[in-house]
Amino acid sequence: MDQQKQTAMELRLAQLPDLPTLPVIVLKIVELMNKPEISILEIAKLVSADQVITSKIIKVVNSPFYALRQEITNLQHALTYLGLDKVKSLVLTCSLITHLEGKGGGFxxxxxxxxxFGCGIVCRIIAEKIKAGPVENVYLAGLVHDLGEIAISTGFKAEFPAxxxxxxxxxxxxxxxxxxxxGYTHCEVGGWLARRWRFPEDLVDTMEHHHDPTSATTAPTTxxxxxxxxxxxxxxSLGYGFFENLDVSFEEEPGWKMLKANHPSLDGMDLERFTYELDEKMEEVLALIASVY
Ligand SMILES: [Fe+2]
Ligand SMILES: [Fe+2]
Structure with missing residues (x-):
C-alpha cells in the first residue's frame, strides 16, 4: 500500500468513536500478557474488578468445551483450574468479546x-502436531486474526455494503x-489496530499477514x-456464512510449504485424514459459541 493510502486509512481509523481504544482493563491485561513473570493471582485481581468479563469467563469455563465434572462458580477457582497459559487467552478472549459486543456494524x-474460534482451535491442533509453541499463543493468534474486519464493518459504513x-x-x-x-484490506487495518492495542508481536504479525504468510516478519510459523x-x-463453511469460490489444495498453499520446510515431520502426513480429524473438532467450536451467546 502506498504512503498516501496508508495515511488516509490511519486517519479514518483514528476517528472511529471507540473501537481503536480498548478499555483500560483490557489494555492492562494485554500489558500483563507481555510480561513473562505474571501470576494467576495478578490476573485474577485485575479481572475481578470487571463483573461483565468475570461472568463471561465463568460461563465459558462451564461450557461443554472444557468438559468439567463440577460447575465452577468463582473466578479464582476457574483460573486455577485452567492454568496460566489458558487463562491468558481466555481472559483476553472474554474481554474482547465483551468490548466488541454490538459493535459489529454490518457483521x-x-x-x-x-x-x-474455529480458526483458533484448528491452530491449536496444528501447533500441537508440529510442536510449534507455545500452543496457547498460536490459538490466540487464530482467534484474533480477523479483528481488522470488525474495524472495517464499523468504521467504513459507506463502503461496507459494496x-x-x-x-x-x-x-x-x-x-x-x-x-x-x-484498495487495502482487514490485514493492514488489523495490523494498525493490533499496534494501537499494544498486542504482542506475534499477534500483530498474524493480524497483518495471515493472507500472505510469506510476508510474515516476526512469527512466520504462527x-x-x-x-x-x-x-x-x-x-x-466456518467462514462468515457466505459461499466463497474456494478451490484449495493444502499441499499447494504457501503456508503449508513454509511449515513443511521447517517441520520435516509433516512430509508423510495424511492430509485427508487430518482434515477429517479437524472436522470432528468443529462440534466443539459450535458448543463454545453457544455458551458465549
Ligand atoms: Fe479469517
Ligand atoms: Fe482474514
Missing part, C-alpha cells in the same frame, strides 16, 4: 466468533472484496498456521 458477531455485496453475490473473499473497494487454519475453516 453478524456470532458468525464472526464462530469463524474466529464489500458485502461482492462477498455475498460474486463469491469474493472478504480480503479480495476489500482490496477491490478500499502466521503460516493461522493462514492454513483460516482456509480450512472457510472451506468447511
Amino acid at each position: 453478524n458477531m456470532k458468525t464472526f466468533w464462530e469463524h474466529s 464489500i458485502l455485496r461482492l462477498v455475498q453475490t460474486e463469491g469474493y473473499s472478504f480480503h479480495a472484496a476489500e482490496q477491490a473497494v478500499l 502466521v503460516a498456521i493461522v493462514n492454513l487454519a483460516d482456509l480450512f475453516c472457510r472451506v468447511r
